[in-house]
Amino acid sequence: MNFEYNEKTQSLLTQLRAFMQKEVYPIEQEYIHGVENGEDRWKTPALMHTLKQRARDAGLWNLFLPEEYKPYGAGLTNAEYAPLCEEMGRVLFSSEIFNCSAPDTGNMEVLAKYGNEAQKQQWLVPLLNGEIRSAFAMTEPAVASSDATNIETSITRDGDEYVINGRKWYTSGAMNENCKIMVVMGKTDFDAPRHEQQSQILVPMDTPGVTVVRPMSAMGYYDEPVGHAEVEFNNVRVPADNLLLGEGRGFEIAQGRLGPGRIHHCMRLIGCAQRALDLACERVEQRVAFGKPLSKQQSVRESIAKMHCEIEQARLLTLKAADKMDKYGNKVSRDLIAAIKIVAPSMACRVIDEAIQMHGAAGTSQDFVLSAMYAYARTIKLADGPDQVHMMQLGRNLIADKNA
Incomplete structure (x- = not known):
């Protein structure tokens, strides 16, 4: 293992630190207080959109996606991206500026690795462009979600559709008004072997039967304007093509x-x-x-x-x-x-x-x-x-x- 960052990483790190010093640290308190005291706490401030465009213009965009997913990302290895991710972590909201924030990063990786071409065009491309946000729904209030095999949300095949019923909470990203798509983990077969019961499926936020019940705080913080939501799924119907990879592969x-x-x-x-x-x-x-x-x-x-x-x-x-x-x-x-x-x-x-x-x-x-x-x-x-x-x-x- 080489303890020195390579030339590519060092160059990007120098750029990133300069961007943070010029664009991010000076507005940190302004951004935080603006979000907390704004009229719409779940609306991404215009300042964030401005910073995102500046980051994209500077080439500091989608740094998290590895080489195998080019041209979507910067083509960095985990070791190359790690110090950049550390630098972003110095300011809690700054990862979003570079389109490198959770849960979007994980969802983009899932779509890039497991999505079909239609799913990539509909959801991955807008996420990569920073045009929409996304959410990941796995944790449930009624079961110990530390054991993910406990989840009870059902994903039932009905002809050319899947019907989803259940309740999730701490669904990261779901409170933001620009969140358009959720990756939902549930069970397609309750009788299959333990780790083959679960599947993941794409559920647009505006699908009938999807109800955002309330925002969830974490240690008293609501993480505006992204947030964590409690979400109810009541006979939510989505096309069968929204399933990722296949049944039992969650x-x-x-x-x-x-x-x-x-x-x-x-x-x-x-x-x-x-x-x-x-x-x-x-x-x-x-x-x-x-x-x-x-x-x-x-x-x-x-x-x-x-x-x-x-x-x-x-x-x-x-x-x-x-x-x-x-x-x-x-x-x-x-x-x-x-x-x-x-x-x-x-x-x-x-x-x-x-x-x-x-x-x-x-x-x-x-x-x-x-x-x-x-x-x-x-x-x-x-x-x-x-x-x-x-x-x-x-x-x-x-x-x-x-x-x-």
Whole structure:
């Protein structure tokens, strides 16, 4: 593994950092307060559309799609994209500017990898162009969704259509007014083998029977204007051609999207943690307590040092996972993918919590981004599989490998 970024990555990273300094950091607070206090909390502000066009003009667009999906994306490997994703993670909303935000990235990967040509033309192309947003509906309120085989939403064949019934929540992206399509995971055969019951299907938001019940908050944040919705499906009918890949292949699709998705979340969290550390280093030089700057206090210095070490450890582990995915594929890399999903969110929670502590009461306020970052980090300990599931599976795999 090469610890230096290659020339292509370094060039893009330099461009991206310059764009962030010029276009994003100066309007960060304006954007956040504008969304929270706007007349329509679920409408993407005009400022975002302006920034997206500037990013596209600069060639900083669809950076997440790998070489196999050219000309749709930039053709980067996971290892090449990882530091770019980290840089975007320093500002919670900035990934959207570059058309690299969840759940659209995962949905675009699914459509690019598993969609037929008609599905690609109808939904993938507008997503790649940033013209629409999308949602992913898997988690359900009535069952423990940490075990995805528990899901109860039914997808029943009826002639040339499928009929969908069920209730989802934390359907990321579904609150945004520009969300036009959902990828829905449900069961087409409740009697099939456990991992062959599930299928994924495309459901347009305006389909009769689709009801957005309410927005769901995560740690008190509603993530406007994207949001997470509770959605009811009541005899929702869509064409049979909307099914992705085939009946019983929902888990196969889910595994295909979750490997890269977990890398993206981990790198964004490393960006959040690095930003928190940078802010803490600035803050402790500015504040005086007990007759000297906080930066002169031994306990503060020790905390700063530990924060740095934890970030570096998580970064290197994540880059190692990305490198292995590029060389050997997601399946062979499953243990490292699980490891980073265990390590990165917990690391980010600890680092951001320490940064909040060093900021005092201000760290919890709307004047700083730290509390929102903490909410994001804590939520990702559950998203894409809770820590306990990854630890259980990683431990099982390590024991089995040792005794093979």
